[in-house]
Amino acid sequence: MEPGPGAAKQPQEALRHAARLTSYSAGLQVLFRVLTFLLNAYTLRYVSKETIGVVNVRLTLLYSTVLFLSREAFRKACLNVGADQKWAQIINLLWLIVPLGMCWALLLGWIWLQLVTIPHPALVPHYGIGVVAFGLSAVVELLSEPLWVLAQVFMLVRLKVIAESLAMVAKCALTVVCVTIVPHWGLYIFSLAQLLYSSCLLACYVLYFVKFVGSQEAQRKSFPISTMSDLMPKYLYHQHVINPRLAILTWTFYKQSFLKQILTEGERYVMTFLNVLNFGEQGVYDIVNNLGSLVARFLFLPIEESFYVFFVKVLERGKDIGHQKQEDVCMAAAVLEMLVKLVLLIGLTITVFGYSYSQLALDIYGGSMLSSGPGPTLLRCYCVYVLLLAVNGMTECFTFAAMSKEEVDRYNFMMVALSLAFLGLSYCLTWWQGGVGFILANCLNMGFRIAHSLQYISHYFKLSENRPLVGLQLPGPLLLAYLGSAIVTSFSQATLSEKGLMALTVHVLLGAVCLIIVLITIFFTEPKLVQFVKNQFLSQHKKET
Structure with a gap:
């Protein structure tokens, strides 16, 4: 049995749930990225890189923008609730996502058809159909949003994994079949596949809740919905139709969501609206971007999403740590320290070995x-x-969970300046360095955001004995192991990688030996981190099986 939301308010239960959710989400992201990885490799042999660029940059940006601007703020505001809340008000609030999504789909669809450069029909046919299909797909997916929030709050973690896995498999299967049989359909193929994905996702959530609502399992979890009609919006007599506090918090996060979306997808907006790269170059950039972000998407993002839920349940938003339970504060600080160190080591490993093996991977x-x-x-x-x-990702995860509404508002103003600077840098650096300019602008953007989060965390814990930012400090032997690996693999790449199969095999073996040395060094120099990973992630798999 998975614990209900009331139990999750206990720090240990919340931590276990966050770790389990991270494990499930990471597995789900692995499946998604592997399928997308294989799908892109397969479709490259049947469709042009221009078509790949239009689908993966232009149309996917439309789809993700509609989703993000419609639901992200509602998710952040409504995930920090429990069984004691008036769920009828929360459900009414969540259903506002659908008309909001329709408005964004219509507005952005018109922009995508009228105000941006349209690919030549001979090169990429059926562009208009693609815009309509991807916008409609986003709206269909938003219909499942109230059910998604309920599933997250009441820790129905398997539902998300099953629903998204089935939808993704169906999408990939349809794409492969159509690309193989009728490749000349072009954007029709990707449009049908995207609509199938959203429809499958919605169907899975609806069918699950039809079976779950009113069941004995729902009663054991203290699920507040007794009939399917309770999941629909309704007028409430003698009380607010929506929760006023959550509505205000949603609006606060909503203002921030515009800026975060620009920062998250900035390079795609620059490519779409300023046309600094042609569609073929956009296709190559997107393929490299997908390959480079493989670990970030299937590991870092699930950690961030899952432990955001942990932090908002353990800490009281906007309250000084002196007025909170000190055992909760100590636990949050200890978890943050371990998570920061974990993602730092993963990121360093990717950086060190990625330099020498990028060409081989491509x-x-x-x-x-x-x-x-x-x-x-x-x-x-x-x-x-x-x-x-x-x-x-990890430092902002804690920062957004701990910030008060006023602090979030102040941060929004800083994000305005950062967004404008980022767009300007992206445009200038891209004209100078092409696709590399986008990555350089993103690095500068992330540097500024990290500096702000570190300053906030340091100030948050200044009156406490907890110092979670020591997680950014690495022991000397581990730094030497990384430095030695970087030197050996770089020399190997320069001298062996293009001299035949035998030399290439030696190059790969040298990298494997260096990686093993790094992992062994981590095991002996970071025992607390090893124990944390073992307790909070690996043990979860054993318990579930």
């Missing part, structure tokens, strides 16, 4: 089309960005 994945051009340089730069992305 050659295996896409052949000379990727490995002979700017692809290796792009991927090497992206490995450095992944390190910054790891640290920023």
Whole structure:
């Protein structure tokens, strides 16, 4: 049995749930990224890189923008609730996501059709159909949002894994079949696949709740919904139709969501609206971006999402730590320290070994089309960005969980300036360095955000004996292991990687030996981290099986 939300308010239960959710989400992201990885490698052999660029940059940006601007603020505000809340008000608030999503889909769809450069029909046909299909897909997916929030709050973690896995498998299967049989359909294929994904996702959530609502399991979890009609919006007599406090908090996060979306997808907006790269170059950049962000998406993002839930349940938002339970504060600080160190080591490992093996990875994945051009340089730069992305994700996870509404508002003003600076840097650096300029701008952006989060965390714990930021400090032997690995693999890459199969095999074996040395050094120099990973992640798999 998984604990209900009332039990999750206890720090230990919340920590166990966050670790379990991270494990499930990480597994789900692994599946997604592997399937996408294989799908891109397969479709590259049947469709043009221009089509890949339009789908993975232009149309996916439309889809993700509609989703993010419609639901992100509601998710952040409504996840920090429990069984004692008036769920009818919360459900009414959550259903506002759907009309909001329709408005964004119509507005952004018109922009995508009228105000940006449209690909030539002979090169990428059916562009208009693609815009409509991806916008509609986002709206269909938003219909499941109230059910998603309920599943998260009441820790129905398997539902998310099963629903998204089935939807992704269906999408990939349809894409492969259509690309193989009717590749000339072009964007029709990807449009149908995207609509199938959203429809499957919605169907899984609806079917699950039809079975779950009113069941004995729901009663054991103190689930507040007794009939399916309770999941629909309704007028409430003699009380507020929506929760006023959550509505205000949602609006606060909503203002921030515009800025975060610009910072998250900034390079795609620059590519879409300023046309600094042609569609073929966008396709290559996106492929490298997907490959470079493989670990960031399937590991860092689930950790951030899951432990955000842990921090908001353990800490009281906006309260000085002197007025909170000290055992809760100590636990949050200890967990933050371990998580920061964990993602730092993962990011460093990717950076050190990514430099020497980027060209080989691209050659295996896409052949000379990727490995002979700017692809290796792009991927090497992206490995450095992944390190910054790891640290920023974890520090911002804690910062947003602990900030008061007023502090979030002040941060929003800073994000305005940061967003404008980022867009300007992206435009200038791209004209100077092409696709590498996008990555450099992202690195600078992440650096500023990390500095702000570190300053906030340091100030938050200044009156406490807890110092979670020591997680950023690494022991000398481990630093030497990373430095030695960087030197050995770089020399190997320069002298062996292009001298035949035998030399390439030696290059790979040297990298494997260096990686083993690094892992052994981590095991002996970071015993607390090893124990944390063993207790909070590995043990969860054993318990579930």
